[in-house]
Amino acid sequence: MPVIAVENLSKTYWVSERAPGTWGALKSLVHRRHRAVEALGGISFTIQPGELVGYIGPNGAGKSTTVKVLSGILVPSGGAVTVLGRTPWQERAAHVAHIGVVFGQRTQLWWDLPVIESFDLLREIYRVPREDYRKTLDELVETMALSELLDTPVRLLSLGQRMRCDLAAALLHRPELLFLDEPTIGLDAIAKLTVRNLVKRLNRDQGLTVILTTHDMDDIESLCSRVILINRGKILLDGTLERMRQLVTTERRLVIILADESTWIDGVQARVIHRDGARLTLSFDPDQISAAELIGDITSHYPIRDLYVEAAPIEEIVAQIYQDTHT
Amino acid sequence: MRPYLAIVSAGVRVMLQYRAAAAAGFATQLFWGWIRVAIFGAFYASSSATQPMSLEDTISYLWLTQALLLLLPFRLDSDLVAMIRDGTVAYELTRPADLYWYWFSRTLASRTAPMLLRAGPLLLVSGLFFGLAAPDSLSALAAFLVSVGAALLLSSAFTMLMSISLLWTIAGDGISRLISMIAQFLSGSYVPLPLFPQWAQPALALLPFAGLTDTPFRLYLGHLPLSSFPTAIAHQLLWTAVLVLVGRLALARGLRRMVVQGG
Known part of the structure; x- marks a missing residue:
C-alpha cells in the first residue's frame, strides 16, 4: 500500500485586492474584490514506503501548498489525499502523530531552553512512552552526534547544529513519514553534507519515507532517486533524474x-x-x-x-x- | 493533561531566565507604589467624608496591586506573537495537541512566572516597611491564594483572546494596548474598585475585570467577607469559561481562514 496517494489535488486561494491609495483603502472597507489564484491545478502521484522523493519547482510553484496539505495544515479545494491511510485534514491529530516535519527556515525548538528540554517537551506532546523515548533519543544522539549539544540553549547553536537538532526533534516520535522543507537552506558546505548523510542513512537503514523540497540541486542529486517537478500547480515530470535530463536535452x-x-x-x-x-x-x-x-x-x-x-x-x-x- | 502541564513548566523555566527584568520591575513597582501611597494619603487627609475603605486597607490594596501587577493581561507571549507573524505557527499545527490549550498553557506560564518572581520580594518589602497589612485571617489568606489562581486563569484567557486577534491584524499592539488599558482601569489598578462611585459598583461587579485583581485583594483584606468567597470564585471561573469559549471559537475561525488562505 502506498504511503501517500494524491489524486487530482487542487487548491485555490482567494486573494483580496484593493486599488492603491487612500480612496482604494476606503473602498475596500465597504467592498472587497477577490481574485482566485490557483496554487494547485489537479495533481496526482503516489509514493511507496521507503522512497526518498525530491519535490521541486520554482518559487510559487505549489510545493509548500502540497506539503502543507499532506501534513494536515491546509485544507485543499478539491481532490483526494490519503497519507498512511488517513485523510490529513479530516483526522489532523491522528495524522500528525505519525509524521515528522522539518521546515528549514524555522525551528520547532524552544529558543531559550536547552535542546534536551525541547525534546522532553515533545515527548510529552506526542505522548511517547518513556522507555521508547529513551531508546530513540540514544539512537539519534549517537547517529547525529548530538551529545554535546543537548544541554546548550537553542539560541547558542549554529545553524548547522540547530538543523541537526531540529531533524532529531522531528524523529523522536518515530514517524513513518518525514517532510523536509528546504532542510539545507543557509547551511555551509560541511553542514549540508552532514544533513544529507543523515537523511540518506535514515532512509536506507530505517526505511523512513522522505519527501524533500529544496532549491539545492545537489540535495536532489545526492539523495533522490525520484523527482517530482511541479510548476504553476501542475506536475511537469515524475521520474528519475535521468528522465528529467532527457526532457530538456x-x-x-x-x-x-x-x-x-x-x-x-x-x-x-x-x-x-x-x-x-x-x-x-x-x-x-x-x-x-x-x-x-x-x-x-x-x-x-x-x-x-x-x-x-x-x-x-x-x-x-x-x-x-x-x-x-x-x- | 500531562502534555499541557509540561508546556506550563517549560514556559515557567523560560521565564525564570529573565531575572534582571524582575529586579528592574521590583525597583520600579516599589517606587510607584510609594508614590501612589503618598497620593492616596493626601486624598484621605483632605477629605472629611467617610470613605468606603479605610486608609490602611487602601494602602494594603495599593501594595497588592503593585506586587501582583503582572497578573493583568498586559503584554502578549512574545514567542507566540513572533510565531504568528513569521509563520512558524505551521509547526504548531503539526502537533497532536489541541492548539488552544497548547497556547493557553504557554500563556499561563508567561503570566505566572514573572508575576511570582516579582510578587515575593515586593510583598515582603512592602509588608515589612511600607504598610502592607497581614491578611485578615488565615482563611482569608487561603481564599486570596485560590482567587489569585483563578485570576491567573482568567488573565490567561484574556491574553489568549488578544493573541488570537493577531490572526487577523498581524500587528496586534493596538488591540492589546487598548485591552490592557481598559483592564487596568476596570480591575482597580489605578484606583481601587471600592473607591469607585456607588452607581458604578453593580457594573464593576458584573464585568470580568474585577476578577483579575480586585477580587483576590479584597479577599485578602477581609473587605469581601469569607461568606462571599464561593460567589467571588464562581464569578472568576465563569468569566474564564466564557472567555475560553469565545477564544476557542475565534481560534477555530482564524485557523479556518488561515488553512483556507494558506501562505
Whole structure:
C-alpha cells in the first residue's frame, strides 16, 4: 500500500485586492474584490514506503501548498489525499502523530531552553512512552552526534547544529513519514553534507519515507532517486533524474585540457561552449556521435593533457525547464 | 493533561531566565507604589467624608496591586506573537495537541512566572516597611491564594483572546494596548474598585475585570467577607469559561481562514 496517494489535488486561494491609495483603502472597507489564484491545478502521484522523493519547482510553484496539505495544515479545494491511510485534514491529530516535519527556515525548538528540554517537551506532546523515548533519543544522539549539544540553549547553536537538532526533534516520535522543507537552506558546505548523510542513512537503514523540497540541486542529486517537478500547480515530470535530463536535452559535455593553450579546435562534431585558457568545454549530441568517437577524433588531432565527460548540471536543466514553462 | 502541564513548566523555566527584568520591575513597582501611597494619603487627609475603605486597607490594596501587577493581561507571549507573524505557527499545527490549550498553557506560564518572581520580594518589602497589612485571617489568606489562581486563569484567557486577534491584524499592539488599558482601569489598578462611585459598583461587579485583581485583594483584606468567597470564585471561573469559549471559537475561525488562505 502506498504511503501517500494524491489524486487530482487542487487548491485555490482567494486573494483580496484593493486599488492603491487612500480612496482604494476606503473602498475596500465597504467592498472587497477577490481574485482566485490557483496554487494547485489537479495533481496526482503516489509514493511507496521507503522512497526518498525530491519535490521541486520554482518559487510559487505549489510545493509548500502540497506539503502543507499532506501534513494536515491546509485544507485543499478539491481532490483526494490519503497519507498512511488517513485523510490529513479530516483526522489532523491522528495524522500528525505519525509524521515528522522539518521546515528549514524555522525551528520547532524552544529558543531559550536547552535542546534536551525541547525534546522532553515533545515527548510529552506526542505522548511517547518513556522507555521508547529513551531508546530513540540514544539512537539519534549517537547517529547525529548530538551529545554535546543537548544541554546548550537553542539560541547558542549554529545553524548547522540547530538543523541537526531540529531533524532529531522531528524523529523522536518515530514517524513513518518525514517532510523536509528546504532542510539545507543557509547551511555551509560541511553542514549540508552532514544533513544529507543523515537523511540518506535514515532512509536506507530505517526505511523512513522522505519527501524533500529544496532549491539545492545537489540535495536532489545526492539523495533522490525520484523527482517530482511541479510548476504553476501542475506536475511537469515524475521520474528519475535521468528522465528529467532527457526532457530538456540529451546533450553531453566533454571538458578537455589542452597541452598547448594556443591550439584551436574545429572540424569535430561538437560545439565549443566555453573556453578558459587551456580548458575547453564542448557540447555534443550522443545520438550523432558517441563519446568514444569524439574523444578518438580529438585526441588523434590535438595534444590533450586531460579530459572528462559530464552531463549538463542538474541546476541548468531545472532552470531550463522553469524557463520553458514560464513562456 | 500531562502534555499541557509540561508546556506550563517549560514556559515557567523560560521565564525564570529573565531575572534582571524582575529586579528592574521590583525597583520600579516599589517606587510607584510609594508614590501612589503618598497620593492616596493626601486624598484621605483632605477629605472629611467617610470613605468606603479605610486608609490602611487602601494602602494594603495599593501594595497588592503593585506586587501582583503582572497578573493583568498586559503584554502578549512574545514567542507566540513572533510565531504568528513569521509563520512558524505551521509547526504548531503539526502537533497532536489541541492548539488552544497548547497556547493557553504557554500563556499561563508567561503570566505566572514573572508575576511570582516579582510578587515575593515586593510583598515582603512592602509588608515589612511600607504598610502592607497581614491578611485578615488565615482563611482569608487561603481564599486570596485560590482567587489569585483563578485570576491567573482568567488573565490567561484574556491574553489568549488578544493573541488570537493577531490572526487577523498581524500587528496586534493596538488591540492589546487598548485591552490592557481598559483592564487596568476596570480591575482597580489605578484606583481601587471600592473607591469607585456607588452607581458604578453593580457594573464593576458584573464585568470580568474585577476578577483579575480586585477580587483576590479584597479577599485578602477581609473587605469581601469569607461568606462571599464561593460567589467571588464562581464569578472568576465563569468569566474564564466564557472567555475560553469565545477564544476557542475565534481560534477555530482564524485557523479556518488561515488553512483556507494558506501562505
